[in-house]
Amino acid sequence: MSNVKTRFAPSPTGFLHVGGVRTALFAWLVAKQSGGKFILRIEDTDQAREVQGSVEHIQESLQWLGLEWDEETYFQSKRLDIYKKWADKLRESGRAYADPYTPEQVQEFREQAKRDKQPFLYRNHRPDPPAGGPPIWDGSQPLRLKSNPKGYSWHDEVMGDLHSGEEVIDDFILIKSDGFPTYNFCHIIDDHEMEVTHVIRGQEFLASIPKYLNLYEALAIKPPIMATMPHIMSEMGNKKLSKRDGAKDILDYRDEGYLPEAMINFLTTLGWNDGTEQEIFAVDELIKKFDISKIQKSGAQFDERRLLWLNGAHIRKLSLDDLYEKVAPFWPEEAKNADESYKKRVLTLVQERLKFFAELPELTRFFFIDLPINPELISTHKQLKNYEHSRLKELLETTLESLQQSDFSADDLKERLNKLLELTDEKPVALFSLIRIATTQAPASPELTGSLHTLGKDKSLSRINSQLANF
Template identity: 35%
Template sequence: MIRTRFAPSPTGYLHIGGARTALFSWAFARHHAGTFILRIEDTDLERSTPESVEAILQAMEWLNLEYDEGPFYQTRRMDRYKEVLTELLASGHAYHCYASKEEVEIMREQQRAAGLKPRYDGRWRPEPGKTLPAIPAGVEPVIRFKNPAEGSVAWADLVKGTIEISNAELDDLIIARPDGSPTYNFCVVVDDWDMKITHVIRGDDHVNNTPRQINILKALGATLPLYGHVPMILGADGERLSKRHGAVSVMQYLEEGFLPEALLNYLARLGWAHGDEEVFSMNQFVEWFNLDSISRSPAKFNPEKLLWVNQQYLKIADNDRLATLVRPFMEQQIGPLADSPALPEVMQLLKERVSTLVELADAAHLFYRYVEPTAELLEQHVSAESLPALQQLTAQFSQIEWTREAINSAIKQAVTDSGLKMPKIAMPLRVIVAGIPQTPSIDATLMLIGQSTVIQRLQQQLGKLVN
């Protein structure tokens, strides 16, 4: 049974890189009919906050990345960590170290000065025939893992291929602080062991942690998971992704009017591909997903491509759903909406013209809030030669059935009778009825605004112009 996990630290919002890691871990579990687990790694008490936990949970819910188990919190598992620490001390795989932070820093400065890699020198590491220093009074020790001194750690990384690191490169990791609280790498090992994680899919910034975690797992006699380290996401300029590239909270994309399925689709294509497929459902993604297709090179985040993907999803989105999503954006700006026209019908008309829900809301305003045309717009678009045709059209509008087809026929008749070109009629209509010179198709726009409203606005504005 495949078991994967997503294990964010709640020291901030869930960002793009974390969301992609969650997506890949979720999809791998779903592809294999396995289990996806959410674990909150909150042992960094100084930086972890309840607000960050809530932000992560909200983002996971919005993205529809449903987890089968969890969320599990490391801070609620302290007794288990202490139990395993005791086991490691008893088996000789861990030991107490009384070196102070100052001693360790001096040690490392001396090593750097000698051109050596800074590392703990093992002064408190117990070895056969070695005499340890006298235990200093009043010093609470840390607990260090006794890393193997010889050999190497190798694993067949599911993304990067075989990776091997010499144990000589690894010093004895602190696995518990002086107050007894366990450290990150130790908690991760115990959690992955207890939760029977079979596949660890995470960013390649964790590659250096992996050999340490493998050695601890071996010391515990635990079954090793398989590891897959996904290359990082870069900005379009090749630099590490940051806020200036769009690396913001996942929930900000909600605020900016992106659909969650569009964001997931885009994230899936950041470093993974299935042929030339660009737009696909999450069901398709789960069916196609495998770790072999993940690129070994960093992916580049492209905000314009994300907008394009979102636009494709808006075009095919259900109109009732779009109406529900757009309404809060509109009401925040213009207040409660009138009952007419029906918002889903407005969505149908506008959704192919926009890239975000915010743009969709802005475009829909004209059907619920009338902004009278400025004198400059009227002077620019309503000419003396078009006035008679517009007056004739106003009269005709009051006599027809208010359908798109009938409106279109009436406008074409006015064009024929007046001898003017279509823009000479359509542009003034837009300006007078909608207050702006550009709208969707004029017949569809007028139909949705409504017969009585259209006639009233035409009569009002034309009356002013004639007088």
């Protein structure tokens, strides 16, 4: 189906978070797997809510993820004449009318409906149509759809077969008194004129679909294929994820050193799977395997720990050269004068532990600078805190004596460390933790043999001596 066309149509009212990105991603996947097109449309008709810089932020977010759009970026604010033309068609056919009521009059209608214990509906207060022609509208009043109350049945690619009654159909505003169209009107016009075949949107729009169907009929437009994405739920699982629950700007993840391919993997599998146990997918795999009908109807729980795990898995798949290129902005300041070969040796040690690139300074700083002795690293260490200082000193002196005889090759270091275990009758978790702390002054570090080999003999022995001087 090369004629498939999807869209992402955000409002420029703030940063792009994971819910919006997942909607864009699913639309992009549907287009790409069929050889179709994916377009970006900015729905900026609510000028009062627009946040400066949001458009650029949206574009930058999509580009970081690799969700490139196929045509120019469309702006609804530049298409007002098009919406006016379609609004006039509705008015001339008797399917739209000027709303003559003041806010005070509308409030009185609402209060009367409440007293009558009836739902308030605008369609119960339509003005009498003029005799001998279509309703008059000079643009100074809102223009409302003259709805045709009826029930609807439709199919949603995710939610299945759905139904609604005529009680949810009402006369809604098409064009506001400021000349700008409402979302409910202009997105339907845009999807039709831009030949969008699949509309993929969030669950918050589900209740509005009956009135969209009513408008499609009034415009004599065939509805597109619809797919409604369930909410992304908070980590507690009891409500929709929001900013209060830690929903972050998607570019914050970029700035913390998450890989775009890991974020795509995470968001695609947030409520979707291919029917197998596979969890780690390349983007090309997802394009081939994605099936919108396999998205679960219920909300998927946002799991930050799973995102970290997936990001770490994708980091481990990188070649050393790719990893070196991607972590370039994240090295600690102390590494700026280190040569490339040394930094690559460091990366080979931390690649297995790295969950996101912003961890790099904490994991690697000790490779580039002698950190000050921190006695608490030993005194609070689970395996070392109950040791007498005299015993700790004895263990380090024995270690120093052995390592002074080493050529510091990886094989020799490994052999000597194992012999130290026999000589001291200590468990690896205790002795190796002591040596690691003495040589790194870090709460966590890579595998000990590799760390010592990379640090080199002079630096390793000097640091052990410094630790001994503090006992």
